[in-house]
Amino acid sequence: MLRAQRAARPTAVRIDGIVKSFGGACAADGISFEIERGTIHALLGGNGSGKSTTIKILAGVYQADAGAIEVAGVRHDARTFSPRQAWDAGLRFVHQQQTTFADLTIAENLAIGHRFETSAGGRVRWRAQHRRAQQVLDQFGIDADPRDELAHCGIATQTMVAIARALQGVEQGDERVLVLDEPTAPLPPGEVRLLLAALRRFSRDGQTILYVTHRLGEVVEIADQATVLRDGSVVGRLDEGEIDHDRLVELIMGKRVQAVLSQHTRARRGDVLLECDDVVGGPVRGASLSVSAGEVVAVAGLLGSGRSSLLRLVAGDLRREAGAIRLAGQPVDFSGPRHATDAGVAYSPEDRLASAAFLDLSVRDNIGIASVGDYFRRGILNHRAERRDARRLLSEFWVKAASTEVPLSTMSGGNQQKALLVRWLRLHPRLLLLDEPTQGVDVGARAEIWQLVRNAVDAGAAALVVLSDFEELVEVCDRVVVLSAGRTVAELDCDGLSDGVLEHAVLSAERAAA
Numbered sequence: 180m181l182r183a184q185r186a187a188r189p190t191a192v193r194i195d196g197i198v199k200s201f202g203g204a205c206a207a208d209g210i211s212f213e214i215e216r217g218t219i220h221a222l223l224g225g226n227g228s229g230k231s232t233t234i235k236i237l238a239g240v241y242q243a244d245a246g247a248i249e250v251a252g253v254r255h256d257a258r259t260f261s262p263r264q265a266w267d268a269g270l271r272f273v274h275q276q277q278t279t280f281a282d283l284t285i286a287e288n289l290a291i292g293h294r295f296e297t298s299a300g301g302r303v304r305w306r307a308q309h310r311r312a313q314q315v316l317d318q319f320g321i322d323a324d325p326r327d328e329l330a331h332c333g334i335a336t337q338t339m340v341a342i343a344r345a346l347q348g349v350e351q352g353d354e355r356v357l358v359l360d361e362p363t364a365p366l367p368p369g370e371v372r373l374l375l376a377a378l379r380r381f382s383r384d385g386q387t388i389l390y391v392t393h394r395l396g397e398v399v400e401i402a403d404q405a406t407v408l409r410d411g412s413v414v415g416r417l418d419e420g421e422i423d424h425d426r427l428v429e430l431i432m433g434k435r436v437q438a439v440l441s442q443h444t445r446a447r448r449g450d451v452l453l454e455c456d457d458v459v460g461g462p463v464r465g466a467s468l469s470v471s472a473g474e475v476v477a478v479a480g481l482l483g484s485g486r487s488s489l490l491r492l493v494a495g496d497l498r499r500e501a502g503a504i505r506l507a508g509q510p511v512d513f514s515g516p517r518h519a520t521d522a523g524v525a526y527s528p529e530d531r532l533a534s535a536a537f538l539d540l541s542v543r544d545n546i547g548i549a550s551v552g553d554y555f556r557r558g559i560l561n562h563r564a565e566r567r568d569a570r571r572l573l574s575e576f577w578v579k580a581a582s583t584e585v586p587l588s589t590m591s592g593g594n595q596q597k598a599l600l601v602r603w604l605r606l607h608p609r610l611l612l613l614d615e616p617t618q619g620v621d622v623g624a625r626a627e628i629w630q631l632v633r634n635a636v637d638a639g640a641a642a643l644v645v646l647s648d649f650e651e652l653v654e655v656c657d658r659v660v661v662l663s664a665g666r667t668v669a670e671l672d673c674d675g676l677s678d679g680v681l682e683h684a685v686l687s688a689e690r691a692a693a
């Protein structure tokens with residue numbers, strides 16, 4: 180796109196001087212930027228840089244302390260901007276947290292908050308409802324049946340339904356601004372591609388998209404413009420042609436970063452620590468692998484291949500029906516993750532923010548919950564020692580928090596993720612089971628997390644991880660085991676492996692299994 184053409188685009192949204200503090204902490208310090216109509220605009224920044232705060236103010240969920248929001252030329256006071264005003268102005272949001280209802284069908288999801296087709300007597304006319312839902316699915320190119328329960332659809336379909344739900348009813352010439360908060364975080368490459376293609380289609384049709392992500396490859400691929408925040412301020416804006424990976428990293432981190440992800444040295448393999456022999460349980464239908472001390476091994480596969488379930492089976496979080504699991508040569512059969520922890524196995528689930536975080540409790544409580552027994556002396560909890568250790572751990576593991584006593588909910592998403600990892604890493608586990616450990620984590624913290632994992636395995640632990648981002652996977656892991664339809668079908672050495680070759684191996688395995 181030429182610069183002259185870009186200059187001619189009208190402004191869809193102008194964010195003007197947004198200021199927002201929480202207590203004494205400034206989350207937005209006069210943020211201003213413009214989003215041009217019909218473009219894909221990436222909003223980037225490290226964890227805690229102010230992206231979510233900006234989006235929540237745009238959604239009317241938070242009221243700003245100062246500033247204005249202008250949509251299609253109409254100016255609103257950001258101190259009083261409400262969700263209703265945001266909706267009326269044409270702003271639509273798809274948050275990473277569920278905005279759809281998994282136990283309802285696609286047709287029902289599309290009707291909620293929009294309209295149900297009813298008869299004169301007020302009964303839902305299901306046939307008409309399904310017909311309308313099918314039209315929406317066709318319009319958005321979603322390959323699914325309106326009668327499908329959303330829980331049974333892939334995550335890409337679920338995300339697409341959430342987008343369709345936000346944009347349905349848009350007529351030709353209507354202006355909408357779609358705000359997406361990390362829509363691709365849980366998606367493997369094939370599904371990401373589907374979603375990005377859909378976004379490109381929407382922007383070509385004249386919709387404006389504000390896109391928050393930590394996956395910089397996607398920004399380079401689809402963004403027309405990018406605004407970068409750091410510490411609550413805009414530190415840069417790049418136009419298409421100027422957007423490249425190194426430049427983005429430098430703006431986000433505020434420094435030149437040679438290789439952000441840990442340049443891992445070849446692991447020195449120790450003794451075999453974990454062995455799975457033909458393990459069966461849930462969607463896993465025969466998985467065999469081994470992981471040695473000193474190694475980071477990944478499990479790769481498409482959604483539904485059984486990746487997360489395999490980790491759950493090892494951790495005792497899912498019942499094993501057949502096969503054997505050995506830890507340091509000894510058969511194990513954990514009754515649950517707590518039992519596994521006692522044996523030196525740390526399990527961090529994919530949905531840890533929903534299932535393992537105590538958002539209202541302090542950071543100290545959250546990182547100490549698995550080690551609280553260490554602080555009891557004759558039945559009395561030694562608060563001072565606990566606080567001192569928490570302070571040390573936050574600094575050792577690079578977690579940014581106002582203090583050890585603030586509730587976890589007040590920290591940015593990425594720092595919450597790091598704090599939860601600290602809970603497990605501080606126990607010095609022999610085996611780390613990590614499901615998407617860097618989801619929602621910025622490029623700098625991502626490197627830090629992998630460095631922490633590498634330190635643990637260099638000290639004699641082993642790690643088995645699930646990672647959807649293949650680019651990251653080949654960079655940080657030593658070996659990758661490919662799972663397809665619940666079976667281990669291939670094993671590849673990550674030394675010299677490209678993400679493209681890995682993706683090809685995964686897709687070929689899937690085709691062979693079909």
Ligand SMILES: Nc1ncnc2c1ncn2[C@@H]1O[C@H](COP(=O)(O)OP(=O)(O)OP(=O)(O)O)[C@@H](O)[C@H]1O
Nearest residue numbers: 201206226227228229230231232589590591592593
């Ligand atoms: N409800 C809140 N109470 C107190 N502090 C908050 C609250 N929400 C955000 N903050 C603080 O404001 C700052 C900006 O947070 P914000 O969530 O906007 O960052 P972000 O860029 O979205 O980060 P991430 O990439 O981790 O999601 C952080 O320091 C955060 O701790």
